[in-house]
Amino acid sequence: MRDSSSAMRVSIIGGGIAGVALALNLCRHTHLNVQLFEAAPAFGEVGAGVSFGANAVRAIAGLGIAGPYRKIADCTPAPWQDIWFEWRLGSDAHYLGNSIAEGVGQSSVHRADFLDALASQLPSGIAQFGKRAQQVVQNEEGVRVTFSDGSEHCCDLLIGADGIKSSIRDHVLQGLQQPLVSPRFSGTCAYRGLIDSQQLRSAYRARGVDEHLLNVPQMYLGLDGHILTFPVKQGRLINVVAFTSNRTQPNPTWPKDEPWVRTANQAEMLQAFAGWGDAARILLECIATPSLWALHDLPELPSYTYGRVAVIGDAAHAMLPHQGAGAGQGLEDAWLLARLLAYPQVVNKQPEAVLEAYDAVRRPRACRAQRTSWEAGELYEFRNPGVLDNQQMLGKELSERFDWLWQHDMHVDLLEAMKILGLHVQAA
Structure with a gap:
């Protein structure tokens, strides 16, 4: 990374998995000046195991972090390595069917282990701790963040990866003159x-x-x-x-x-x-x-961006865990932003346009993941009237309902975002 007047200053608020994965990818590019700010005194994740679908595993590879992931990831042993879940009745363990994620199966890590593996690869000087964002102000020249310790920071783009209780989300919604959203x-x-x-x-x-x-x-x-x-x-x-x-x-x-x-x-x-x-x-x-x-x-947001500020991960679309999709959607956010900003041409574009393209492409899919995560819970708990009395239909629904989520081609998203920006770059 070089620090020069021509470098686009991209700053990330929040040091969870999505924020660190994005920072780790962006700091590899010489035309970007990357900083990450975390409110806690050190990196740390709340929670235990986190599951990643096939789409998320591809995003992990695309972000260049497949190596550290493979070292710590758990997977189902052969000959069941492609099974995500077997579905059974809780009353007697009667078998209903299974969901197959070919080549991936049930791929999972401990959240803290994964974050440690990512954070250990960040170059020194990228991350600063004890920095809780308190106020965000933006104009045509850039974004200024004031932290609770009284310090300030200026950048060209600000990415809020600060979780379900995000303060950066408040700035986005206020700027859009939309009501604030609480968990x-x-x-x-x-x-x-x-x-x-x-x-x-x-x-x-x-x-x-x-x-x-x-x-x-x-x-x-x-x-x-x-x-x-x-x-x-x-x-x-x-x-x-x-x-x-x-x-x-x-x-x-x-x-x-x-x-x-x-x-x-x-x-x-x-x-x-x-x-x-x-x-x-x-x-x-x-x-x-x-x-x-x-x-x-969170309820679905009307936008993930306002001007030079965007939110990703749980700050944008925190969802219920019933599809194992939440962390994966945050990684898809990071993947698309990282791919867009990887091209030096974006420095010559209005920063707002880059974020608008991200929002246009990512928000419909992430909102669908929010809705279907809730719907999956209703299905699992026998609150879906369409399959209540038909075990065969229930098994079929369970085996097929994740295909749209897992088999999504993110390179198509990238091409769509590039088209919005008027850039013609090979996506592969």
Whole structure:
């Protein structure tokens, strides 16, 4: 990277996976001057395992971070390596079908491990910590950010990757004269835990439950609840997430003084899944101290950009986790922006035009991912009237509904964005 008057100054607020992946790619280009600002004193991710679909794995490769990802990623062992999930009834583990992601299967990492692997590759001087964005002002010359410590920073483009509670999103919406958007509670909570696979294998044997259920990712479905499992740490641990939905309120709210994540007790978790079959119950009985997560998302935004400022990742389109798509959509955002800004020609374009092209291409797809993530949860929890009484139709729907998400060609998006910008560059 060179620091010269001709370099476009691109600054990123937020040091999560999407923000760091974008910074890591952009700082390889000599015509860009890249800075990243993180509010925390060091890089760190909240959460446990994160799953990536085939589209996200391609975005990881396109961002040039496939190497560090492969070193830490978990995948389902052969001969089940292409299975994303097997779908079963929670009541008796009856098999409904499976979803196949050829060449990818259930690909997952621990969030913190992945972020550490990315951050370790950032050149020194790119990232600054303890920098919480407090105010953003922009004009024809550029963008000025004021941080809570009183310092200021100026740049040509500002990218907000600061998560579901984004302050940069507030600036975008205010600039568009749109109402501010806050995270909304979905009415669904998730109990999470990790189980030693040998402990669980012994428990299954003792109760006569098929051990195949430990080797392959499973999704158990029931009324107003579902449970997913997949092996992690090369099969040494089984990751379990048990979702339960309270549908008594049409517009549920989460108490303002309650944390979104807390330690739960096993008894309350078991009570939430009373009446489920042995395969599901034994999983929960092996989690002595689960954590409870209140699931929030965002409504669809009218735009991801205002002038020289844009938002990516959860700041733009935080979604429910029911398709394993949230982190992947953030990586697709980063991939498209990185590809657009990789061309020196963009320096001669109005920065606003580059962000408008990003918004025009990315927002329809990300909004669809938000909608279908919610719809997937309704399907898993038997709230989709179209398949309630037809197991064959349910299995078919589950096996096919992710094709549009996984098989998307991002190079087509790039060509479309280039066309909007009036640039004719080979996309491959």
